[in-house]
Amino acid sequence: MRKTFLRFAAIFIAAAFIFSQLLINSQISDCKKRLKTAQLYLQGLEEIKNLKYFVDTRENLINLIRRGKVPAEGLLKLISAIVPSSIILDEFSLDQSTHIMRLRGIVVLGGDSAAQALADFINALGNSKFIHEANLISSGEAQGKNTFEIECILAQ
Amino acid sequence: MIISVSAFLLFLFFWLFLFMPAHKQVAALKNELILADQQIQSIELLLAGAQSQDQVVRLLKEKQRYLSNKFPQKEEEGLRLIPELARKMDIDIISLLPGTRTELLDASNKQIAIENRAVSYLPVTLELSCYFKDLVKYAIELRTTFPAFTSINSLDIKREGQTSGKIRANIKFNLYLLN
Numbered sequence: 001m002r003k004t005f006l007r008f009a010a011i012f013i014a015a016a017f018i019f020s021q022l023l024i025n026s027q028i029s030d031c032k033k034r035l036k037t038a039q040l041y042l043q044g045l046e047e048i049k050n051l052k053y054f055v056d057t058r059e060n061l062i063n064l065i066r067r068g069k070v071p072a073e074g075l076l077k078l079i080s081a082i083v084p085s086s087i088i089l090d091e092f093s094l095d096q097s098t099h100i101m102r103l104r105g106i107v108v109l110g111g112d113s114a115a116q117a118l119a120d121f122i123n124a125l126g127n128s129k130f131i132h133e134a135n136l137i138s139s140g141e142a143q144g145k146n147t148f149e150i151e152c153i154l155a156q
Numbered sequence: 157m158i159i160s161v162s163a164f165l166l167f168l169f170f171w172l173f174l175f176m177p178a179h180k181q182v183a184a185l186k187n188e189l190i191l192a193d194q195q196i197q198s199i200e201l202l203l204a205g206a207q208s209q210d211q212v213v214r215l216l217k218e219k220q221r222y223l224s225n226k227f228p229q230k231e232e233e234g235l236r237l238i239p240e241l242a243r244k245m246d247i248d249i250i251s252l253l254p255g256t257r258t259e260l261l262d263a264s265n266k267q268i269a270i271e272n273r274a275v276s277y278l279p280v281t282l283e284l285s286c287y288f289k290d291l292v293k294y295a296i297e298l299r300t301t302f303p304a305f306t307s308i309n310s311l312d313i314k315r316e317g318q319t320s321g322k323i324r325a326n327i328k329f330n331l332y333l334l335n
Contacts, residue, residue, distance in 0.1 A: 003187035007161065010163070013163070013167070013220065017170050017175075020175065021174060021175070024175070024178040024179065024182060027182050028178065028181055028185065030181055030198065031182060031185035031186060031189060032185060033189055034189055035185060035192060038189060038193060038196060039192055041201075042192055042195055042196055044209065045195075045196060045199040045200075045209075046199075047213060048199060048203065048209070048212055048213060049199050051213065051219075051220055052216060053218065054220055054223070054224075055216055055220055055223060055273065057217045057270045058223040058226065058227065058270065059219075059223070060228075060236045061227075061268070061270055061275060062305060064262075064268070065260075065305070065307050066307065069299070069307060072294045072295055072308035072311055072313065073292065073295035073299050073308075076198035076288075076292040076295055076311075077289065077292055077296070080288060080289065080292055081174060083321050089315075090313070090315050091311040091312075091313065091314050091315070092297065093310075093311065093312045093313070094310060094311040094312075095309075096306075096308070096309050096310060097309065097310075118157070136275060143246070145264075
């Protein structure tokens with residue numbers, strides 16, 4: 001009776017050991033498979049990670065350099081697009097450190113038409129995303145010409 | 157007694173030489189798996205919103221190509237190309253005055269560096285004679301295709317005469333470089 005019990009106990013323990021060993025082996029095999037898949041996927045993504053790091057680093061630098069400045073070429077494009085044929089610009093100045101842009105010129109129209117053309121031009125300037133505020137500094141008649149000076153505070 | 161001792165020794169052998177190493181191996185593999193998953197998640201965060209991985213790689217490579225030649229090491233090439241580009245656009249260079257190469261500092265006066273290389277800039281003063289439309293094109297080219305990053309600090313334009321239609325422009329800009 002005792003021998004039988006011992007035999008059964010030995011068989012049971014051996015079976016338990018074998019079962020747990022099989023379980024662990026299957027766990028190891030499963031982990032290895034998942035790890036291999038993850039590493040393969042990661043290899044594919046590694047290129048993106050490196051590229052993104054390179055691009056982000058340089059774009060951050062560019063943003064730092066551009067901070068508080070308006071793109072000058074954008075302003076020039078804006079001016080060439082909105083200056084009406086009735087306005088001739090004589091002078092243009094832009095200073096990024098003071099955020100000021102000044103325009104001097106003449107209006108070739110006379111009377112109310114000149115005032116209207118100038119007002120429309122100032123409005124068009126003020127509506128630009130590059131310009132925070134556009135103000136007429138002076139306007140008048142000199143040597144038969146309607147002259148003007150506009151000062152714009154640039155967006156920051 | 158002999159049977160008990162044998163059973164115990166067998167159990168000990170099994171535990172020490174089979175079960176424990178296997179258990180340690182599982183734990184190590186699981187740790188590796190967690191680490192790989194974390195890395196994948198951090199990259200996938202970058203891809204959020206993108207349509208496909210190939211599309212992201214293509215876009216990033218395009219950006220990389222554009223940005224990789226925007227910060228040259230030497231100023232000579234940039235200085236050589238400034239008048240060359242102007243000539244191509246029918247712009248007459250009256251003068252070209254490069255300043256002293258200076259290190260770029262942040263708000264707290266600390267040197268700015270990327271990829272372990274300090275960023276510096278070369279101030280350039282350029283006087284040009286051209287038509288306004290050509291100056292606009294030139295400024296756009298300086299920003300987009302020019303093989304160095306530039307930033308215009310100031311710009312003064314005056315009409316040259318009442319009849320020619322040409323302008324005289326004085327541009328002050330920085331040419332950015334990586335040491």
